[in-house]
Every structure is written in C-alpha cells, then in structure tokens.
Amino acid sequence: MSTYTVTFMPDNKSIQVEEGTTLLAAQRQAGYAPEAPCGGKGKCGKCMVEILEGGTPGEHKSCTIEVKNDMTIRLSERTMKNQILEKGVSREIEIQPWLPDALKDSSEQVCIAAVDLGTTTIAAYLLDAKDGHRVAVNSCLNPQSPYGADVIIRCEYALAGGSDTLANCVRETINQLIQEMAQEAGISPEQIAGVSLVGNSCMMHLFLHWPVDTLTAAPYYPHCKDPLVAPASEYGIHIHPEGRLWALSVIESFVGADTLACIIATDLEKREKLSLMIDIGTNGELVLSKGGKLLTCSTAAGPALEGAKITYGMRGGTGAIDHVFLDENKKLGYSVIGDVEAVGICGSGLIDLVACLLELEVIDETGFMDEDYQITDKVSLTKQDIRELQLAKGAIAAGIRIMCQLWGITLNDIEEVLIAGAFGNYMNPESACAIGLLPMELSGKVTPIGNAAGEGAKLAILNEREFHRSHELATQVEFLELANRPEFQDTFVDELGFDFED
Numbered sequence: 001m002s003t004y005t006v007t008f009m010p011d012n013k014s015i016q017v018e019e020g021t022t023l024l025a026a027q028r029q030a031g032y033a034p035e036a037p038c039g040g041k042g043k044c045g046k047c048m049v050e051i052l053e054g055g056t057p058g059e060h061k062s063c064t065i066e067v068k069n070d071m072t073i074r075l076s077e078r079t080m081k082n083q084i085l086e087k088g089v090s091r092e093i094e095i096q097p098w099l100p101d102a103l104k105d106s107s108e109q110v111c112i113a114a115v116d117l118g119t120t121t122i123a124a125y126l127l128d129a130k131d132g133h134r135v136a137v138n139s140c141l142n143p144q145s146p147y148g149a150d151v152i153i154r155c156e157y158a159l160a161g162g163s164d165t166l167a168n169c170v171r172e173t174i175n176q177l178i179q180e181m182a183q184e185a186g187i188s189p190e191q192i193a194g195v196s197l198v199g200n201s202c203m204m205h206l207f208l209h210w211p212v213d214t215l216t217a218a219p220y221y222p223h224c225k226d227p228l229v230a231p232a233s234e235y236g237i238h239i240h241p242e243g244r245l246w247a248l249s250v251i252e253s254f255v256g257a258d259t260l261a262c263i264i265a266t267d268l269e270k271r272e273k274l275s276l277m278i279d280i281g282t283n284g285e286l287v288l289s290k291g292g293k294l295l296t297c298s299t300a301a302g303p304a305l306e307g308a309k310i311t312y313g314m315r316g317g318t319g320a321i322d323h324v325f326l327d328e329n330k331k332l333g334y335s336v337i338g339d340v341e342a343v344g345i346c347g348s349g350l351i352d353l354v355a356c357l358l359e360l361e362v363i364d365e366t367g368f369m370d371e372d373y374q375i376t377d378k379v380s381l382t383k384q385d386i387r388e389l390q391l392a393k394g395a396i397a398a399g400i401r402i403m404c405q406l407w408g409i410t411l412n413d414i415e416e417v418l419i420a421g422a423f424g425n426y427m428n429p430e431s432a433c434a435i436g437l438l439p440m441e442l443s444g445k446v447t448p449i450g451n452a453a454g455e456g457a458k459l460a461i462l463n464e465r466e467f468h469r470s471h472e473l474a475t476q477v478e479f480l481e482l483a484n485r486p487e488f489q490d491t492f493v494d495e496l497g498f499d500f501e502d
C-alpha cells in the first residue's frame, strides 16, 4: 500500500500515512486531538479542516476525506486551552491510607493519588500519605474524545474492536498526569502507594476493559457493580510495584462511581436537610436524600450542556461566550473567556442566552424562534440548538419531578440543591430556573459544590474505610430507571417547553 505525506498548517508539521487514512485519523496520528463528537461518522461537522493542497480546496469534514496523495491542510483554530474544574467541597477525615509493606517505614515522602476520569476531562491529585495534604494537581482533556463526545459512541467504538485503543490511551494519559505530578513534587512514581479511580459507568468500564455491550442496549446494566482493588500494574498504571488501584463501585446502569464519590464527598446520606444533588456532565445524574435514604436516577441529558451538538457549542475554554445578560436598556451583552473574540458558546452561556431571549420574547414558550439568532458576526444560535437544549433540560427536569413523586414529596419540600461538575459551577442558577432546567421552586436553594467527584476519590484513597463505606452506600442507594416509568414520557414532553404557568 502506498504512503503519502500530510502536512498540517500552521505548524508546518508533516507525517506519513497509509493510503485511505482519513484526515481525522491523520490528525490523531500526528498527535493532535481534533474534536469529533460523532466519532467520525460525518454527522456533527465539528472536525472541519481546510484543504490547501492535494484535494478540492476549501473546508471539509476531516472524517470524510481519505488521503490518496500528498496533502497540505490547515487545522481549525478551535483547539484551545480548556478550563478544567479541579476544586470541590469536601470534609475532614482521619488519614489512614493503605500502604504496601515496603513503603510503610519509608524515610522518603510517600504519596497516594486520586483520579476523576470524566468523559471530557480528567483531573488527578497527588496527596501526601501522612497528612493528606495536596502535593500536586493536574488535569487534561480525555484522550478518548476524538473517538466520540458521548459515552454511547465510545462504547460502540469499543464494541467495534476499539476497546484496547480506548483503554490504552486513557491509561497512558493517567500515567502521564501522575508522572508530571510526581516530577512537580520531586518524588519518583515508585513512591506512590495507590491510585483511586472514579468515573461514570462507561468510563469505568472502558478503563477497566470490561465488556460494554450491556451498556449500549436496553435494559442498560453494568457488566459489574463491585469495587475493584487490584495491583495497579495489572491496569497499566506505573506507581510502586506493589501499589494498588482502588476503583469505586458503579451504582447501577449509568449512575457511576463519580456519583458515588459525590455522595461520600458531601456526606449526602447524613444531611439533615432534604437534599437534591445534581451532577450535570455529559449526562445528568440526580440523587435525592432524606433521613438517611438515597434515591438516584440518570437522565439522558446528552452533552448539549457541555457544548456538543450545539452549532457553535464548545467547552468552557478560551473564546467561549460563558455569560450572557440584558443591560438596563434590555440590550444583550456577553462575556468571553480569555477576553478574546468569541468563537463559540459553552453551556453556561447557552442557558443564559436562552433565558435572555425568552425574556425578550425572541423565543416563544414552545421554543420557537423566527430565525437563527446572531450573537456576534461569527457565533449564532440556531433553532436546532434550542431543540437540543430543550431535550437536555426536559430530561433533567422530568427526572427531578418523577423522583419527588416517587417519594411523595413536592418540589417545595426540597431544602437544598447541590450542583456538582464544571457546568454546575459556572452556570447562573437564575438562568437554569428561567429556562426550566431546574424547576422554579428550587430557585434560591442552589449551591455549587465543584468537582465533588474528585473530592470523593481523594477521601476513598485517604482512608480505606471510606472506600469500603462507599461500596456499602452503593448497595443501599435505591435506583430509579426513568425509562421504565410509565409517566416519564408525558412528564418529559411537559418539561420541553418554556411555559411555566402552572
């Protein structure tokens, strides 16, 4: 088979690829991480490149173009530094981590690590094993993103023979994060005694190399819900040779170890107030807590609130419109991360924008808008974007209502709403209520709790008891399968609109 040279501008970097390689794959081979939310199926249009030489000049979806001769292409400017949320609420615990015998009496500093493996981002923490203080923190985008923005596309990729690729790339990246943190702390990775891991159900399965077939078709259930304690080396993680990997339990279906970690970080089951915790990421997980009882469900909110499936949607990084507001003359204003020209809009900007356009009556209560709304010369909101947002917010709001019905409580009975995750941290709760993502009854009760999943992962590695307690909790949480509830469809349809009269 022939090989050809592909040159990437503006870096002027060249690589050799085999004939028939797509330009999307060529970018990955060259070490780039192009956006490809649809997994290279030609549907999302986020993988655009400009062909300068060797093909029809102009913009093309890189996943649809195969290399048949030498080519020169210009990469999109949308690859930028992302804001990754590393902090969250937590609580004091006794520091008593498990250590291998060889490290128990070490005169050198011994550390432990915690990893929050998100669909979009990975956050890692290095902690001192003696007093638990944070020695280093590191984060990056999940290297699996080019294989699909949402978990289902990635699971399909795994089922089609890509499970090794997905597991290996994420394991390598975690090693890299650990290695960099160790370097920053002036220790060797062999002085790290253990690593805890949390993530949503699909991320845990893909990392642990568990089969994902049961997560891709109804009735969705995990291959395994048990926690895992194993030599880290068996999972390709390079720390002390006897160091362990501590992977927290998956609760059920799509409610994963990350939700469990949020529960332990907030001591949710011990809270006196009737509390609702929401983790909005590429899906929405909800946990209701009352008098020691926990009820959870997962809503197929999709990644719209993280910018995917939105025409000019992007993650919350440089160039993203992150907030939109109306001034005293009802003129629309906005802020852009990094104070640069806007190139897109992230989830918090999107819900602000729709809230403002509802107030201005540009969007009506059914979600209809006469024509696409131009925010800047380059960024607009389309009618389809509003539909995507409606689907996401309808799913979350319906989930909240049905959970309340199941427990025979009203929305007014909820005393506090804890919102985890990056989107929850940056979003304006008023806008979330104005568009019905959160029912109006929850207005004024919202507290962002940051990356609570990461904090839970830390607690689980700082004290072995916390790890085991998390598993006990996982078996006690009542799980609600929304799709099986006869009232779900009607409630979801009711929540799609922006008419909140009753």
Ligand code: FES
Pocket: 035, 036, 037, 038, 039, 040, 041, 042, 043, 044, 045, 046, 047, 061, 062, 063, 064
């Ligand atoms: S259109 Fe190419 S990755 Fe989606």
